[in-house]
Amino acid sequence: MGNTFGHLFRITTFGESHGGGVGVVIDGCPPRLEISESDIQYDLDRRRPGQSKITTPRHESDTCEIISGVFEGKTLGTPIAILVRNKDQRSQDYDEMSVKLRPSHADATYEAKYGIRNWQGGGRSSARETIGRVAAGAIAKKILKQVANVEIIGYVKRIKDLEGMVDPSTVTLENVESNIVRCPDPEMAEKMIDLIDQTRRNKDSIGGVVECVARNIPKGLGQPVFDKLEADLAKGVMSLPASKGFEIGSGFAGTLLTGSEHNDEFYLDETGEIRTTTNRSGGIQGGISNGENIIIRVAFKPTATIGKEQKTVTNTGEETTLAAKGRHDPCVLPRAVPMVEAMVALVLCDHLLRQEGQCGLF
Template sequence: MAGDSLGTLFRVTNYGESHGKGIGVVVEGCPAGLALSEEDIQPYLDKRRPGQSSITTRRDEADSVEILSGTIDGKTTGTPISLFIRNKDQRSKDYSEMAQLFRPSHADYTYHKKYGIRDVAGGGRSSARITAGHVAAGAIARKVLHQALGVDIIGYVKSIQDLELTTEPEDINPELIETNLVRCPNESLADKMVTKIEKARKSGDSLGGIVECQLRGVPAGLGEPVFDKLEADLAKAMLAINASKGFEIGSGFAGTLEQGSTHNDIFFDDDGVVRTRSNNSGGVLGGISNGMPIVFRVAFKPTPTIIREQETVNKEGRDVVFHGRGRHDPCVLPRAVPIVEAMSALVLCDHFLRFRAYKELF
């Protein structure tokens, strides 16, 4: 199936389905000699896994990762690293009715038209369950970036529907993110978000919102001109996440309301290091990192499966009424945070390895 791989030098290929035996990834291009074990990967999967709180899906998966290849004596060998996560809590019977119809705002119809056949249980390959593989691979990329460059990747929920965090990115305290169920670094706002999600869940509905992410400690020079610009690859990675519907970097769409005289980031010398007084560019200029924090946002739609009756059509094109069932997140935002972080790590690690290959040596 085309489109299952991401990256050039640090390349990740994802495999598996929601209700199959398992899901996973193959990671190619990881430098040899990196200390790596399941314990390095598992904490990030624990943040993404289902069933972790009252505002996430009730599906109970431990998401325990197994390293099948690519390491010896606890270190990477430079060969492909295969990671596997077993599925253990499938309820395929919940989806029997869906074989005959197309769920609103799901990939049922588009997969049917593209392939002529689809895996009904859990959405098969179109399920957000496959993002566990993204997170597992991202954990390896994060370790490479942290050891080589000291990069910190900080994702958090910026908004749930109309509840929005107004704190400037540079003032975010990362230690507050994991102190609440919704992963918003503002306690009072987080409480309101949780209440809003619970209300939507109880009424059989769902909510969307925005995840903001910062990449701190990224050196200047990462990214390729023209088609492989750093922000272009970040956008591709973010829009590959299930339920994502928008991407913006730096000032984003809000920048259209300003003039060049107020929007331009002014350079200055900071003890021999070139920086900018503002960061409307979001840390990227000409598709290449400029040494400032990379700041971007990803918009996620309301979860399409809701426990309410909805009109749709069946495979014969006849009008039918569909009633959602199964176990689903009333809001994907809390679990989307580690996925956004992982995808940014994959892109950044790939561009770091490209940078290292291209950098003038003589």
């Protein structure tokens, strides 16, 4: 009952890491948008495991098929179903996990809630579920770009204690994609890659922070009081696997300032538009976009599945230890970048459609 996200641009994802496949149904995509599998595949490839030496070595091509909703290259206004078949299924690596619960993973809670789980890999709790989100996010990005020239750029801001210097108002996709860790600070990126690589060899994992900026945002997006733009953004990214924190604008650090220091003073730009001299608000005031850049940060914990031995229990109630066999992802951050971008795009696209027509009638 919790597999749908959005109101007017509404996605429903399905699929476990093992089984027939994973995918998404997008309901509410406006008609006559040009779209093809290749529009989607780019972000799927950025999300894909095995894309570099610092991600999980699980090799999946993650090729998507558009099942419905597109005719002669254009959207019909009907639901767009996208399917990615599962392929690389070495389930023998998971045999141990059919009884042993991985610490800080969803094994135990799924078992407690549902009384059943697909123990081959993470099942529904696998990051593989995000394929549907990323596919839908690619379409949302395209809509936002065409309608309002909105640009959404995510990047790795911090890996463990290694923090990059990035200017959110100028960073480009090319900067982000210039290295495999997706940190647009080239020097720090090198260090991050080394740290991840070393962590992988230690059979351990690390986390960090993804920052995401959305530029050229129309004023007026967001629906107070519960569907405030930052509230929906928070929900979106906090529903990603491994996320533990969310900030907008000044975030937690902003609590160290006084009001007179923190407030974004207004001025009129050369076109007479109301702007703010600073952007501690992160582009949103009172739950509604003010036209400045939207800037959020998401904390991702270190991946739960590790090769190191840990204490745990079995689902039949015995204490034991577990050292995960085979593949595991030392750091999800580089792959989390397109996931965060997708959630931001989905929220913004939904609110763009909600804004349209609602406030311009009288």
